[in-house]
Amino acid sequence: MQRKRKLVSAVIFLCSLHLAILLAGFVAPTDPTAQNRDFPFAPPTRIHFVDAQGHFHLRPFVYESASSPDGLYQYHDLHEHEYPVHLFVRGSEYKFAGLLTCQVHLFGVDAPAQIFLAGTDTYGRDQFSRILYGGQMSVAAGVLATGISLLLGLVVGCIAGYYGSWIDESVMRLAELFLVLPWLYLLLAVRTFLPLHITPAATFFLLIAVIGTIGWARPARLIRGVVLSARSRKYVAASRGFGASDFHILRRHVLPHTYGLLLTQAVLLAPQYIIAEVTLSFFGLGAGEPMPSWGSLLANLQHYNVMVSYWWMFAPALALVLVSFGYLAVANVFHEQLQSGSI
Amino acid sequence: MMRYLERRLVHSVLLLVGVSLSCFLLTGLAPGSFFDEMKLNPQISPGTVAALRSEYGLDQPLPWRYGRWMKSVLRGEWGYSFAYNSPVKNLLVVRACNTLLLTSLAMIVAWLLAVPLGVWIANRSGRWQDRVSMAGTSLLFAVPELVLALGLLYLVVRTHVLPAGGMTSAEFERLGLWAKIRDLAAHLVVPTTVLVLGSLPILIRHVRGSMIEVLQAPFVQAARAHGIGRTRLLFRYALPAAANPLISLFGLSVAGLLSGSLLVEVITGWPGLGPLLLEASMSRDFYLVTGVVMASTFFMVIGSLLADVMLVVVDPRVWTD
Numbered sequence: 001m002q003r004k005r006k007l008v009s010a011v012i013f014l015c016s017l018h019l020a021i022l023l024a025g026f027v028a029p030t031d032p033t034a035q036n037r038d039f040p041f042a043p044p045t046r047i048h049f050v051d052a053q054g055h056f057h058l059r060p061f062v063y064e065s066a067s068s069p070d071g072l073y074q075y076h077d078l079h080e081h082e083y084p085v086h087l088f089v090r091g092s093e094y095k096f097a098g099l100l101t102c103q104v105h106l107f108g109v110d111a112p113a114q115i116f117l118a119g120t121d122t123y124g125r126d127q128f129s130r131i132l133y134g135g136q137m138s139v140a141a142g143v144l145a146t147g148i149s150l151l152l153g154l155v156v157g158c159i160a161g162y163y164g165s166w167i168d169e170s171v172m173r174l175a176e177l178f179l180v181l182p183w184l185y186l187l188l189a190v191r192t193f194l195p196l197h198i199t200p201a202a203t204f205f206l207l208i209a210v211i212g213t214i215g216w217a218r219p220a221r222l223i224r225g226v227v228l229s230a231r232s233r234k235y236v237a238a239s240r241g242f243g244a245s246d247f248h249i250l251r252r253h254v255l256p257h258t259y260g261l262l263l264t265q266a267v268l269l270a271p272q273y274i275i276a277e278v279t280l281s282f283f284g285l286g287a288g289e290p291m292p293s294w295g296s297l298l299a300n301l302q303h304y305n306v307m308v309s310y311w312w313m314f315a316p317a318l319a320l321v322l323v324s325f326g327y328l329a330v331a332n333v334f335h336e337q338l339q340s341g342s343i
Numbered sequence: 344m345m346r347y348l349e350r351r352l353v354h355s356v357l358l359l360v361g362v363s364l365s366c367f368l369l370t371g372l373a374p375g376s377f378f379d380e381m382k383l384n385p386q387i388s389p390g391t392v393a394a395l396r397s398e399y400g401l402d403q404p405l406p407w408r409y410g411r412w413m414k415s416v417l418r419g420e421w422g423y424s425f426a427y428n429s430p431v432k433n434l435l436v437v438r439a440c441n442t443l444l445l446t447s448l449a450m451i452v453a454w455l456l457a458v459p460l461g462v463w464i465a466n467r468s469g470r471w472q473d474r475v476s477m478a479g480t481s482l483l484f485a486v487p488e489l490v491l492a493l494g495l496l497y498l499v500v501r502t503h504v505l506p507a508g509g510m511t512s513a514e515f516e517r518l519g520l521w522a523k524i525r526d527l528a529a530h531l532v533v534p535t536t537v538l539v540l541g542s543l544p545i546l547i548r549h550v551r552g553s554m555i556e557v558l559q560a561p562f563v564q565a566a567r568a569h570g571i572g573r574t575r576l577l578f579r580y581a582l583p584a585a586a587n588p589l590i591s592l593f594g595l596s597v598a599g600l601l602s603g604s605l606l607v608e609v610i611t612g613w614p615g616l617g618p619l620l621l622e623a624s625m626s627r628d629f630y631l632v633t634g635v636v637m638a639s640t641f642f643m644v645i646g647s648l649l650a651d652v653m654l655v656v657v658d659p660r661v662w663t664d
Contacts, residue, residue, distance in 0.1 A: 177361055180595070180647065184602035185620065185639045192624040192632050193369040275487045279606060282489060283621055301493055302610075308500050317490040325485035332481060 007333040014326035021135035025094030028129035029108045029115055032292055034092065036114070036124030039065070041073040041310050044119045052079050059084045064113040073309075083113035119312035121300060127312060131319050134292035138281075139323060141208050141293075142274030146266050148212025149273070153219025153265075154258065158250055160220070161227030172224070178217035186214055187276060191285050200287040207286055211276045219265050223258050230257040264338070267331045271324040278320060294320050351651050355644040362640045366633040367412070371405045378425070399425065412630070421637070422630030426623070431634035434619065439638045441510060442615035446597075446604045446642070448531060449538035454593070457543055461550025462577050468555050480544040488541040488603045492610045495533055506530050508612035534607045541603050542596060549592050553585040560584070586657050594650030597643050 020027050036042075047060045061084040063077035089108035096102040109115045118127035160171040178186075190210050198206070230236065236253050244252075280286045281295030297316040301307045378392050378401070396402050403411075412422050420430040427434055464476045499505045506512060512526050557563065558581055566580050608617030616635050623631035 177358060180358070180598055180643060181362070182598045182601035182605070182639050182643060184605045185636050188605075188620055188624050189366065189632055189636045190369065192627060192629075193372060271485075275489070278487070279489055283609065285624070298489065298493065304500070307493075307497055311497075314493070314497070317493060321486050321490055324487060325482070328481060328485045 003333060003336060007330065010326065010329035010333060014323075014330060017323055017326055018139065021132055021139055023096070024129070024132035024136055025102070026096060026104070027106050028126070028132045029091065029105050029117075030126045030129050031092045031094070032125065032130045032133040034125065036120065036126075038067065039075070039114070039116075039120050039124040040122050041306075042075055042116055042120045042124065043310075044312050045114065045116045046077070047085065047115075048082075051082055057082070057084070061085060062109055062113050062115055083109045085109055085115065118315040119310065121297075121313070127297070127315055130292040130297060131294070131316050134294045134297050134316065135319060135323075137204065137287060137291060137293035138274050138277050138295065138320075141204065141211070141277040142270050142272075144208045145212035145215070145273040145277070146270045148208065149215040149269060150219050150262055150266060152213065152216035153223055154262070156216060157220040157223030157258075158227050158254065161224035162231055162246070162250060162254065164228075168224070172221065175217035175221050178214065179221070183214060183276070184279065187211065187280065188283075188285075190214065191280065200291050203287045207277060207280060211273050211280075215269060215273065219262075219269070222261055222265065226258050226261055227254050230254045264331065264334045267327055267334060271327040274323060275320070347655065348648075348651065351648060355648060358644060359637065359640055363412075363633065363637060364409070366629075366636060367405060367409045370408075370629050370633075399423065412633075421634045424623075424628055424631040424634075426626045426628045426631070431631055434631065435616075435634050435638055438614060438616050438619045438635075439642075441613065442601075442604060442608065442617070443642065445531065445534055445608070445613060445615060446538070446600050449535045449542070449604070450597075450600060452535060453539045453542045453546055456539065457546035457550055458582070458589075461547045462554055462582060464547065465551045465554035465558060466573070466577060468551075468558075476547070480547050483540060484544040488537060488606055489610070491540055492534075492537045492607050495537055496611065499533055505532050507533070510612075510614050530613075534604075534611045534613050537607045537611075538600060538603050542600055545599075546592070546596070549589060550585075553588050554581060557581045557585040583657065587654070590650050590654050590657060593653070594647035597646030601639050601642060 024032075042065065045062050045065065047062055048057075049060055050056055051061070061082040063079055064081065064083065065075050066078055068074040068076045085107055086109065087107050088104050090103045091105045091108050093101060093103055107115070114126075116126050116128065118131060120126060121130070156171055156175075160168040187210065194206055194210070231254065233253070236249055239249055239253060277286065277293065278295040278298070281293040282299050284296075284299065286293055286295055294316045297313075298320075300313050306313055378396055393402075401408075415422055415430075419432060421432045421435060422430070424431050424434060460476070464473050467473045496507060499507045506529055510527070510530050511523075512518075512530075515523060515526055518526060554577075562584075563576065563581055566576055571580070604615065605617035605620065607613065608615040609621055612618070616638055620632065620635040622628075623635060
């Protein structure tokens with residue numbers, strides 16, 4: 001019972017993260033590419049409950065911010081007027097879930113005040129919005145690559161496990177080769193041999209394809225094992241006796257055995273592939289500007305002065321850790337369940 | 344036993360050949376080459392580019408190029424780098440030594456920490472110490488090495504207690520031997536810590552898992568009944584019995600450690616294989632990329648061969664195979 005509660009809370013946590021990323025346009029207060037040249041490297045906006053007179057406000061508010069005369073990238077609050085944080089405000093146009101054109105944002109403040117939950121970058125772009133949109137790139141890449149990897153693994157594993165003999169032998173040798181190689185070296189090498197200067201969309205799909213293809217070996221090996229044991233069941237022999245085709249046997253009698261494994265593998269692989277995408281775009285080999293990805297956001301930290309002076313540039317790392325922790329929590333519950341043998 | 348090791352050796356050589364072949368197959372598929380950027384330069388005539396291409400043999404078919412590369416490997420040159428205009432071997436050796444220094448140190452430290460910790464946690468299995476350490480390893484496991492490296496670098500940069508990047512200080516050449524070693528050690532702290540923290544959770548979990556399994560075995564009960572002390576029982580009796588899967592893990596973890604090391608090297612500016620590969624990858628220096636990938640595969644092969652030898656030494660059952 002306790003395990004079930006753990007699973008439910010982990011899944012809810014993970015789903016809410018994914019939902020926020022999927023509906024980035026709605027949750028983000030501004031457009032991720034909108035520049036505020038007056039506010040480069042502005043720190044996260046302070047959210048107040050108590051005003052200058054000491055009155056408590058139930059609705060949180062912010063002050064308008066202005067750059068200080070005493071230094072570059074220094075800002076101070078103007079305390080004349082409070083700007084309450086409103087829910088469901090009208091703002092810049094975006095596509096809701098990629099379909100409907102919409103203007104309503106989850107939260108926002110009236111102009112001229114601005115709300116930067118995670119500060120701004122060199123061009124004064126809102127980091128919080130960029131993290132959400134960047135998540136679309138990184139998480140989608142991870143999830144899609146997981147799909148490719150599992151599909152490849154399923155096909156190869158089924159063929160190897162079901163037909164056996166030399167096919168099995170050669171496929172498993174190849175899988176061993178892919179398993180033992182350091183994946184990052186492999187990934188970079190494969191990326192080298194692919195075109196460098198192409199459109200962001202093409203780069204995105206290329207990355208997914210490369211990451212997904214490199215990771216086929218682990219699921220293939222595990223699925224092969226399951227197929228091998230499922231093949232020797234008596235009802236498979238019976239089905240074959242009734243004249244069922246190989247495809248029918250695979251689909252009806254063998255595939256259902258692999259579902260549990262596919263699910264656990266998906267939960268384990270997705271965070272690894274998200275990290276792979278983040279790593280590649282951190283190196284500058286992913287999709288480029290102006291589309292953000294968590295990797296290219298973190299790449300700002302490669303500049304010494306950014307790392308030293310602007311701690312809020314670490315915010316994308318927090319997002320990455322949260323997502324990977326969510327996946328891990330779900331994977332842990334699956335693991336416990338497998339060990340107690342009640343799946 | 345020799346037969347077993349012989350077979351493993353042949354496998355390793357085949358693996359290396361397989362990797363080099365795949366690299367060349369990929370170059371065959373690759374659109375563009377190192378010299379494409381030159382074509383955009385109006386100061387370089389198309390004739391010069393074509394001459395360069397033919398000098399490096401890029402206009403020849405793939406099998407011919409592979410044969411030429413093989414010959415250069417046998418000569419000990421490992422191909423020729425376009426960007427550095429020198430044999431790949433000269434570039435590789437120094438960088439590979441640096442990576443070897445970093446990864447082997449990280450590996451030793453990680454195992455020296457993981458084994459006692461894992462054994463201790465297994466001994467406390469089911470109690471609060473176990474639960475706390477398991478939660479701790481899960482948390483650490485969720486933090487990618489990229490984030491670990493950036494976070495640690497931030498701490499170092501803010502506090503100035505350690506050098507923040509590179510392998511040596513600017514005045515390294517003028518230092519005495521002892522000061523040189525201290526300087527190098529100070530530069531090693533950050534990358535090694537990241538690698539150790541990155542690999543520790545998995546190692547601890549595996550040590551704990553296999554120790555718990557062994558501690559339930561009848562011979563441990565018997566040893567305990569004989570009145571053998573707790574520490575002696577754990578380290579002298581139970582640990583060798585649990586060592587088998589751990590040695591296999593050692594062989595497998597080399598690959599993960601190398602990947603982590605690539606990342607850490609790039610972030611902390613450690614002059615190892617990682618930055619070299621990244622640079623070569625950006626400038627499409629095919630032979631250099633192939634060389635670096637081969638070097639990393641070679642390290643990995645050495646790691647797993649080492650694991651095989653250790654397995655033979657520790658577990659006599661492997662001999663009879």
